[in-house]
Amino acid sequence: MRRGYEDLERDNPYLVLPRRLARMREVLARRQKDLVLFLDRVKNEHNFSALIRTAEAVGLQEIWYGFEEPYEAPINVGVTLGAHRWVFLRKTEDPRATLEDFRNRGFQVVVTWLGAGTRDFREVDYTRPTVIVVGNEVEGVSPELLPLATHRIMIPMVGMVRSLNVSVATAVILYEAFRQREAAGLYERPQLSSSEIEAILRKWAYEDVLRQRRKK
């Protein structure tokens, strides 16, 4: 089988089968560069992993996670099913500075918040450049991040429970953003430049081949 790859390499610098390469291109053409997810101290491995998988499925390319102290991303590959490989997973030890930076670059910061001054999540216009901030399983989003919020949002609930699971809440919001962006045609024109696409493709294809080889 090694020989097969060498043959392929001659015609195809990316080393992956043409069908797979076409799929990667299709996916990258729909990536939403200006829709970003920010996880504030999400610690449970199952939640963290399900979150990445959903974000990847709706076309996010960039996911940030913040911890004050050094902390590794709690990834469970049985739950991400590989999704963590298809996005840029970025860590910050200074969540405030990271969000401020997004604001300076013209992003609205949409913070999930179960307290006062919050509005229905469907009222926000997610077609604008947006960072969505979700919070820790027990404490929610840190109050220190609130001053950076352009909007505070909440998903309505009519039961006895007081909150949703964080991976569930994030999915509901991301699918609303997806719906709005699709209606606005944002999935029809590529947001990544062709050089960005080629750079990501090389990385994806390279890692894909490494994985294939390792499996043998």
Place this chain on the structure above:
Amino acid sequence: MRRGYEDLERDNPYLVLPRRLARMREVLARRQKDLVLFLDRVKNEHNFSALIRTAEAVGLQEIWYGFEEPYEAPINVGVTLGAHRWVFLRKTEDPRATLEDFRNRGFQVVVTWLGAGTRDFREVDYTRPTVIVVGNEVEGVSPELLPLATHRIMIPMVGMVRSLNVSVATAVILYEAFRQREAAGLYERPQLSSSEIEAILRKWAYEDVLRQRRKK
């Protein structure tokens, strides 16, 4: 404190504080008797529990789960945060018969299906009596249940991953059902009869008091 409860009992047969009782009544007035969730062999405790929590939050009262062999509901109370106590959790060892029974009672059976003949989940009218069927983490919904489907639905995805986590997919569908039902005014008039409400209230209140006492 035991004495406190005895005092209360005289004025309030339900034994819970008036504010809590009022909240229970409010929640029951919004329960959607004709929106039911059916879990086909969902085995992961985190998924199962997050699912119940979401279903409770959007006002479901009845959740079925099916396994061919005897199998206990895999509940993690750290994830449900008590939600499993506020719904009827019903088990069946014959999923086909259970779904057939729903069809005979006028319910549409909406099956999540990633294969052929499936439509966008937003195209379905969830204001009708509906059972939503979601499937096992690895195998999805059993093909044996397909003949019972009124509709097969799928949530669109534009990434490299081929499916969503089951608790995430269910939440996205349930919130679409919630949205449609709210727009149609279905949360404004109680669906449970007053005798059903009183029966559930007695059970909830009784269990609530037991829990309070146990905590002391």
